[in-house]
Amino acid sequence: MIWYALLVAAVAAERVAELFVARRNERWSMSRGAVVAGQGHYPAMVALHTALLFGCLIEAGLADRPFVPALGWPMLAVVVAAQGLRWWCISTLGPRWNTRVIVVPGMPLVTGGPYRWLGHPNYVAVVAEGLALPLVHTAWVTAVAFTVLNAALLAVRVRCENEALAGAIGPRAVPAGAPGSAAGLDAAS
Numbered sequence: 001m002i003w004y005a006l007l008v009a010a011v012a013a014e015r016v017a018e019l020f021v022a023r024r025n026e027r028w029s030m031s032r033g034a035v036v037a038g039q040g041h042y043p044a045m046v047a048l049h050t051a052l053l054f055g056c057l058i059e060a061g062l063a064d065r066p067f068v069p070a071l072g073w074p075m076l077a078v079v080v081a082a083q084g085l086r087w088w089c090i091s092t093l094g095p096r097w098n099t100r101v102i103v104v105p106g107m108p109l110v111t112g113g114p115y116r117w118l119g120h121p122n123y124v125a126v127v128a129e130g131l132a133l134p135l136v137h138t139a140w141v142t143a144v145a146f147t148v149l150n151a152a153l154l155a156v157r158v159r160c161e162n163e164a165l166a167g168a169i170g171p172r173a174v175p176a177g178a179p180g181s182a183a184g185l186d187a188a189s
Helices: 002-030 042-062 069-096 121-135 140-172
Strands: 035-037 101-103
Touching: 002 042, 002 069, 002 101, 002 121, 035 140, 042 121, 042 140, 069 121, 101 140, 121 140
Parallel strands: none
Antiparallel strands: 035 101
16 A cells, blocks of 8 residues: 555656646746636636545545556556656647646647647546546545546536637637647646
8 A cells, every 4th residue: 555655646746746837837828918717617626636636545545445456557557658648748738738727819729749639638648547546556436436526527627728719819719629629728637
């Protein structure tokens, strides 16, 4: 269980690193006339992602969930892959990436990196991590609860991002759900 606690702590440290990147990027965006949207759902998103980390540890510890190698090792691989995809998104978007919905009007869509194939690749990473991280140590209740609540939150978040992007680039916006539809907006958490 100690190694699992270290894994969850490493994911938490990664999230803190994201917040530092997001704050720097927010300053960059605001200095270019950025518009912030969707602030109402942000506290719920932070709470849900924080609860995921605590839920992993609490369920694995209190419910004495075992490490099942046939499940745990593949889920660990998914967690690592999700981190890789997340940082690919962050590096592709550069200073336009943020945990909040922040759009600099007039900037073109980002269509490189993972945005070449997916409209919201960062959320693919979030969904994969939210399911896999608890299942590394068979914390299935946390995995199911996070997945269901995150699906509801992402429905709001993706709509918010698509609307913000459409407002920032005008009528030439890519339709919601299309590859590149929210390029430049995907947030980490």
